Amino acid sequence: MPNQKPTSLFNNKAAGERLSWMRDPNIRPYVFVRPENRIQKPGSQHPGLDWFPHQVLYKNPLEMDEVKFADRILGLETKAFGPSGMAMPRWVFYDCAIVPGFVAGFAQRTNSLSPAVRLALGVDDENVNDDDWTPLSLFIIIPTMSLGGEWVAHNLCSVNSLLAKEEQFYGIGFLSKAFGLWYANVRTCCGMTQWTSPAVRLHAHYGDFEVLTAFTPVHSYSRTLTYRVNVDVSHWASFFDKQSKESSFLTRYKPAGFEVNPTDEESLISFQRRLERREGPYFLHGNETLAKALTDPLTIYSRK
Ligand SMILES: CC(C)(COP(=O)(O)OP(=O)(O)OC[C@H]1O[C@@H](n2cnc3c(N)ncnc32)[C@H](O)[C@@H]1OP(=O)(O)O)[C@@H](O)C(=O)NCCC(=O)NCCS
The missing domain is CATH 3.40.630 (Aminopeptidase)
Known part of the structure; x- marks a missing residue:
């Protein structure tokens, strides 16, 4: 909650x-x-x-x-x-x-x-x-x-x-x-980072992490993602616990039925097109970013 x-x-x-x-x-x-x-x-x-x-x-x-x-x-x-x-x-x-x-x-x-x-x-x-x-x-x-x-x-x-x-x-x-x-x-913060950066792990732990752009050619690095977080301090401690089964996220979000592959430009562009078609909003699960390697595909979630 x-x-x-x-x-x-x-x-x-x-x-x-x-x-x-x-x-x-x-x-x-x-x-x-x-x-x-x-x-x-x-x-x-x-x-x-x-x-x-x-x-x-x-x-x-x-x-x-x-x-x-x-x-x-x-x-x-x-x-x-x-x-x-x-x-x-x-x-x-x-x-x-x-x-x-x-x-x-x-x-x-x-x-x-x-x-x-x-x-x-x-x-x-x-x-x-x-x-x-x-x-x-x-x-x-x-x-x-x-x-x-x-x-x-x-x-x-x-x-x-x-x-x-x-x-x-x-x-x-x-x-x-x-x-x-x-x-x-x-209370609300947006930001930018690159898909395979270790910073993704940090940024995804301050509150529910919504992806606003998945592929961003207007940036110097197109493989930049833009995100928005509604800051929720009750999420923060789970950053320090890789084994965390903290799953209040899963009471509010469900897998959207596709993944994003941070190393595959086609995957990022396909995700970006979904966002542009207003199929979202789509989210990443902070705990999953810690549990997986930086280059592993990540599950995309939508609201229940
Ligand atoms: C990204 C950055 C801000 C992370 O800060 P940090 O002080 O190193 O990280 P913290 O000590 O707060 O957190 C450690 C955790 O972050 C993750 N992490 C940090 N660096 C990592 C790396 N190189 N590879 C994988 N995970 C990493 C891990 O989950 C790590 O926990 P663990 O050691 O138990 O595995 C820092 O490495 C940095 O300044 N990088 C260069 C600038 C940059 O890329 N900034 C991000 C721009 S969006």
Whole structure:
């Protein structure tokens, strides 16, 4: 059932010790947002979620002295997206993210970073002082023109993509988006990702995941999917439990009778044509994205 009480993060057996970094006092969630865009009552639309009791670090991008933090956000973004050719130009960061929107994520006191993280992010000892913070992740959301108060998830990345498994902050990508959606009181969010990206697994766990486009030639990468999620915090904990039999989804949705093959362009185009013929709405099942390989065909669902 939607709108059930969310599961407490640290009671989640499956995630267990792997989330211990969340309790490190040297790591805090941050918001990098101009004063006019600050959220008035953070988290008030998602009561009952106790995942982010931390003191939030606030940084103002309009202050010149914060350029170092901005440089580090962009440095992380460039490294994470460079290999896929989608690194964000600096002016896009300012014009399309900072001015209209909101950047959130987790940051760590620079003087407490592990050598592996310093190396991955290219942080040197120069000018490091006790008040210095380094972003470990970023999630950018921008309000859309939709009258329903819809936001668009513009960018998500984490330092994990640059680290060996044993050096990673388990769940930091997922939790960065969770924090941003919670903090900014986002009820509805659309976004874009590529079909075989690991990010599909994350994005499909914030609420029922509707596919808006399955093949998107207007994007630089046609094999992009566009999605919409009605944010439901009661879904979130199932991300940390691959064995989850959480099937409230199946009480509301049934297999639509076809699959989509993320590696087959014909399959994506055929799905896109169904969407254009208004045969949907169609959904993916978040738990299925975790259980299958990134390139496996996925079941498409429709409302019961
Ligand atoms: C995609 C991205 C944001 C995921 O964030 P993350 O911090 O690595 O992921 P989290 O720690 O929050 O979650 C871990 C889970 O995500 C999935 N996942 C993350 N990276 C994965 C990968 N390379 N392959 C398969 N699954 C992956 C797995 O389910 C994993 O759980 P597991 O380790 O128990 O299998 C991050 O890898 C990244 O920044 N990638 C480069 C930029 C990018 O492609 N962003 C997405 C744009 S839409």
